Amino acid sequence: MPRPSLLILSFSPIVGDARVLKQVELFRRDYRVTTCGYGPAPEGVEHHVRIPDDVTSWVWEPKLVITHAHPATYWWNPAIRWARAHLGRGEFDVILANDVEGSGVASALRPRRGFHADLHEFSSRLNEQDAGWNRHIRPLFEWMVRRHVRRAASVTTIGPAIAAEYERQFGLRDVRVVPNAAPFEPHLAPQSVGETIRLVHSGAARRERALEQHIDAVAEAGAGFTLDLYLTQNTTPYFEELRARAARTANVRILDPVPYSDLVRTLNGYDVGLFSLPPITFNTRWVLPNKFFDFVQARIGQVIGPSPEMVDVMAPWGFGVVAEDFSTEALARAVASLTPEIVAEQKRRADAAARPLSAESVVQVWKDAVDAIAGV
Known part of the structure; x- marks a missing residue:
């Protein structure tokens, strides 16, 4: 046939x-x-x-x-x-x-x-x-x-x-x-966590995503944390604002995006994925984005805002921390609460969730x- x-x-x-x-x-x-x-x-x-x-x-x-x-x-x-x-x-x-x-x-x-x-x-x-x-x-x-x-x-x-x-x-x-x-990544495993916790974000440089909050939160959390942002749409005025903001910090970098085929392997070299999206529309309130699942396949922990559907998926597995609200201050507190031991446990739990959430x-x-x- x-x-x-x-x-x-x-x-x-x-x-x-x-x-x-x-x-x-x-x-x-x-x-x-x-x-x-x-x-x-x-x-x-x-x-x-x-x-x-x-x-x-x-x-x-x-x-x-x-x-x-x-x-x-x-x-x-x-x-x-x-x-x-x-x-x-x-x-x-x-x-x-x-x-x-x-x-x-x-x-x-x-x-x-x-x-x-x-x-x-x-x-x-x-x-x-x-x-x-x-x-x-x-x-x-x-x-x-x-x-x-x-x-x-x-x-x-x-x-x-x-x-x-x-x-x-x-x-x-x-x-x-x-x-x-994201597709299941059978060959990836959690990597060890050093004294400095390395956070990462990947996505588009769009103003409604309030990425300046990510930069400010990690800067406020202090020297024990770094943040790399892999951003697309990097020719916009908003991107230039973010780049200038990151340049004023000691622990935040903005990097060129990587092809999607390489993204999860790149994320695997980090410790924690960072994503908090203010709920300014119906879609942003109920966000359940690619990057959430990319972080799981990368076997890294997460710090997220209290977006209901992300929280619902995360809750049974416990591979991340949820900020109290969508403010920069709450995000900074959530980041600062991390220790190498907590992150190592988050990574183990992400590994357990990788196949069921693929x-x-x-x-x-x-x-x-x-x-x-x-x-x-």
């Missing part, structure tokens, strides 16, 4: 998108996988449709947005329009559409057996702290969910609270959860959903 054809569609550079790469790895053996996204082809696919770099995905025609002409706004988007034009209608058995933007294209392409929608966050509330977003962009994304995502045969997202909100607000049924867990333990949800659509 020939393998079904599967299109994995994502308006992202797929080779750097950890979540989409897990989808490729999961399906490439049992399906004839085509990917469509930015950048070069990921390994293991039969075909890759590369969206040109100058065909922008995150832009909307202002006049259409302001008048709430949602269908016209959606199909005006350059990347959405390009993907629809360059992918064959009825060509694929199944489409796995990433995020709400991909769902409309998937529906229009009429896959022979249907499509699955993987919603990475709660899309319509991504920038809800901005009044202009709420007035103009939020209604567009809500329309995308009602118009396109509802046509999906099945839906997944990244965390329980987000899944419940999609069901409550939009009437989606049985939204299942695939956390942003991607391999959760991606079967995608496999079951797509196999059901394909009828295999």
